[in-house]
Amino acid sequence: MIGVAVVGCGYWGPNVIRNFSALEDCALRGICELDARRLEPLKRRYPAVRATSDYDELLGDPDVDAVAICTPTASHFPLASAALSAGKHVFVEKPLTDSVDTAEQLVELAETSERILQVDHIFVYSGAVQKIRSVIDEGKIGDLLYVDCVRVNLGLFQSDLNVVWDLAAHDVSIISYLVNQIPEWISAIGSAHYGPLESQAYVTIKYRDPLLAHVHVNWLAPVKLRSTLIGGSKQMIVYNDLEPSEKIRIYDKGVTLLGDRHSRERALVDYRTGDMFAPHIERTEPLEQACRTFLAAIKTRTPPLTDGRAGLAVVRILDAAQRSMRKSGERIYLEPTR
């Protein structure tokens, strides 16, 4: 029985509490929140759970094996490093931290303390993204040519993060998981419409040729869109997360180059238009899968899909995008990872 405490009961925390309190092999031991108005209803709902505004109290509790951190991003580093130092496993909301430096420190701390560090990059645990990954792995899609992501809606403006760290964190984690490469460079352009933080951004991520990824994130769009186009040399995929069913559509379509690829002359191409196939996807709550993965990782001492290193890789890309936005869209080359 793994004892879990959750810190931060704002928008997402209650979902994490609900999941950890319902999973077998796991006991919700504590809830920590500074705002008494948020803590009160949770106290009533979970009367047997220690509810406190004192984080250290939870860290000192020997029944707490793991801490789930659902607080604003700026506090991820101090809270996670304290938990790891206290010997707790850590499940932390995305993004891992708000800087490469702190993310690297957390990864190192988790490794030296031999604790599990998992970032809640929730879409990686969705049936849809898992299915796309397996389609790519089977090789039917051919070489990946591009990944194009659109994640736009009206709001919710964050107070401490721009739209890249907020929304693009999802797409970057999905792309990183699907592509399984370190990018060569990142370039980004953003607009801050209200206040100092960017509320719209275009992020380009260049992988090994010919693969290019691009993300449009926007808090100021009139409609909600969550769509990803994945172009392969043999097949192509449309992933629309808002579809109630058929979230993934695989198109047996493509282009065949006739003649010499490197011809300076015109490309003579032929189009292949075939069937479309929408594989059945199990409807599981991605957060439940993420929580189960965390518990399994603790038991088996094997790193989860979105471990600290995966979370760090995402932070490196978001940080590069941010730096590029501040430098007129200049290409930011990622240094080789330690």
Place this chain on the structure above:
Amino acid sequence: MIGVAVVGCGYWGPNVIRNFSALEDCALRGICELDARRLEPLKRRYPAVRATSDYDELLGDPDVDAVAICTPTASHFPLASAALSAGKHVFVEKPLTDSVDTAEQLVELAETSERILQVDHIFVYSGAVQKIRSVIDEGKIGDLLYVDCVRVNLGLFQSDLNVVWDLAAHDVSIISYLVNQIPEWISAIGSAHYGPLESQAYVTIKYRDPLLAHVHVNWLAPVKLRSTLIGGSKQMIVYNDLEPSEKIRIYDKGVTLLGDRHSRERALVDYRTGDMFAPHIERTEPLEQACRTFLAAIKTRTPPLTDGRAGLAVVRILDAAQRSMRKSGERIYLEPTR
């Protein structure tokens, strides 16, 4: 009665022939095409029209007042300059030419010869774009914050133009018409998947703050998308050209900044979610409108909506995008127009 000759009977030419042959106050006088297999069926369909492979023959015909050029882009400049020099009015497919220099020469030539030069930027003549422009002009949308265009499909790869000169020419003409500004800079990233020409590109066009425009064009997408998001400070528009009806949806939605806009602190914002309105749009063929406009411009000697200068403005942007693509996405600042 204005006599019109059409040169180029490939993909689009027959549509132009059909329209000019049907319009009142206008007579189709000639058809010119080098490929006899294309010319033959048109000869049979329009037995009273002079059909030839000799362009000069048409230019020498005093009954031909105007020439419509529907040939590959590389030939636009020589054919249009010859026609203007011969005193003919010119209607030319988009883009005007394939370089800023030649586009400038055509504009000058049209002005000195006092002939009408119109580029067939067809979407500008669509009921949808006309309606969006009138909504913007009425001011209900507030300040324009962004224009985001997606124009993707499978094929048709062009042999002499990349996807920017082919597909983005449409979006750039629409944006230019709606925004009515000279951009500050252009930046673009492209990928050439088959042969030397880019088949996918992302083009960013920066206008006066806060306005940013962005275009995704792609010949390698599994689905056909033609959508434009237009964000205003008061209202927002979604324009989906593939919708059979309700191509335009106007959303009475927005964000209100609470407190100081330039605060270094968090933006406190409030969301406004209201009705959606899809104005009725007359179903007219945009090409018919373009042809009518050309004839009216000849009669009244007033420049059409997409005259040579408008076409040149589009070419400047496409040329800058091309240069940026070749320079790693570097920002290309447009020089002040002569």
Place this chain on the structure above:
Amino acid sequence: MIGVAVVGCGYWGPNVIRNFSALEDCALRGICELDARRLEPLKRRYPAVRATSDYDELLGDPDVDAVAICTPTASHFPLASAALSAGKHVFVEKPLTDSVDTAEQLVELAETSERILQVDHIFVYSGAVQKIRSVIDEGKIGDLLYVDCVRVNLGLFQSDLNVVWDLAAHDVSIISYLVNQIPEWISAIGSAHYGPLESQAYVTIKYRDPLLAHVHVNWLAPVKLRSTLIGGSKQMIVYNDLEPSEKIRIYDKGVTLLGDRHSRERALVDYRTGDMFAPHIERTEPLEQACRTFLAAIKTRTPPLTDGRAGLAVVRILDAAQRSMRKSGERIYLEPTR
């Protein structure tokens, strides 16, 4: 403070419990369920609430002012009549009962005992249906010509009710609320594909000329559809309950008869095609509105929108549809209501 007890903790009961436990001016006093496996988790979640398998225990509790009945339809009559006889107000899942006779008895019992009897015809409390009703009431839609409802999906087969009593109950309650008339006759055709109960049915409901309503319900459809077309002489409405936003679209479209309406000759008509308007609808949980309405009805002693009489009107139509299905689609004329 109104004390509420909920009986039946299957599919829907927990939602009713959640709502009554959260509303102000109301206290959840008891939960009744025969199946211990369902009762246990609710006991843990609501430790302060009396949880029992003995319904009479709840009826004997003076702190229980009202009972919400969320059990299979066949048990609605005995449970509701016992509650009303014990002086409790009753909130009962749809349909009110499974026969006209029992529904009439409940209405009478509620009236003689001066208790509130409300049927949970939940869609009547939705923002969408409320908005449609107000559009109809304003008269802009003109005369109602038809209401066409489609409610199809795969499953959930009920064990004690056919698809008419299950799914069409929703549409009949919506239509009854919008139309506000007693139908003249009902006709229905159904198919029983698995077992003795109809899993697909078409129900026609004839109101005063020219109004005709029609409902297609189906447990055997590959896709989920929830759509209603409402034709008026001046405007028309499409209500798609699966749309995340814009559930209602009002079309300023219609037909104008040119010349004599009763001409034996051809109808000369003219089409009017105008704007489409999707009014903003507040996103409230319909069940919460239904629960609030019930509490307000108790306090003010005014009948709720879907009181016993409204529930009886629905049962009369469902019963007539069932009789028609068994009689080859014969028209069943409704007797004048007592």
Place this chain on the structure above:
Amino acid sequence: MIGVAVVGCGYWGPNVIRNFSALEDCALRGICELDARRLEPLKRRYPAVRATSDYDELLGDPDVDAVAICTPTASHFPLASAALSAGKHVFVEKPLTDSVDTAEQLVELAETSERILQVDHIFVYSGAVQKIRSVIDEGKIGDLLYVDCVRVNLGLFQSDLNVVWDLAAHDVSIISYLVNQIPEWISAIGSAHYGPLESQAYVTIKYRDPLLAHVHVNWLAPVKLRSTLIGGSKQMIVYNDLEPSEKIRIYDKGVTLLGDRHSRERALVDYRTGDMFAPHIERTEPLEQACRTFLAAIKTRTPPLTDGRAGLAVVRILDAAQRSMRKSGERIYLEPTR
């Protein structure tokens, strides 16, 4: 070389003219139309073709082997019987005629005169319907349980035909082709909103158990819908003719009965939810296929898919629907066909 003459140049005639004039192995010999304003532009477009207002002139022309009749339905019988009597093959717009009696006479006349009689039930020749038929024939769909058709839009009111003879003719021809059975009975309910002809109707067609077909046709709907649900015991199909691609979606979904089918007890069922598959469909113009089929039928003397007997079968169903509408929705049993 088969000589074809077309009579009737209203809405559909010009499309038939265009197709027959373009097909190889076929020559357009004549055009007949009473309205000079319609005939004039066709004369100019097809200067080599005999254009006349005298139908007998065409029938007397030995170069005319076949006549395509695109006139109002009431004239189909006299025009087609005259043509067949003159030894011409006949291609006639749907429906074949406006009564069972006249349809039977034409079928008999075609057979005795050994001429081809083909009804232009155009959807039967579409790639989508052909694909659905082959899916059914392969048996993967299992037993057909239901076919549900919706064909609604605003207009076009016909002056001589109600919505059943106009729109439902399409669905009845599709259903007849797919189902390949004689129905047991037909029942229909209609409403005449403007003038004497029904502008909305619901038609039920009962085939051998368990198959039920249902058609909703409506000239007074605010949106255009063209959708067909086909339920099989193993798979189900959604056919949406308005989809630009993926017109057919095959769902590997179904219900499995657990236990005894004829149990008076509740049906215990299990749901199977699997993949969705949208087969690629060739984009061919259905009318072109229909015209090609007609020419091939003449050459090979084999009856086309929609020969006179198929057209008569449709007329029998439409006639029964009409009679049912006039008799309060009474079931009309089809007599065994001669």
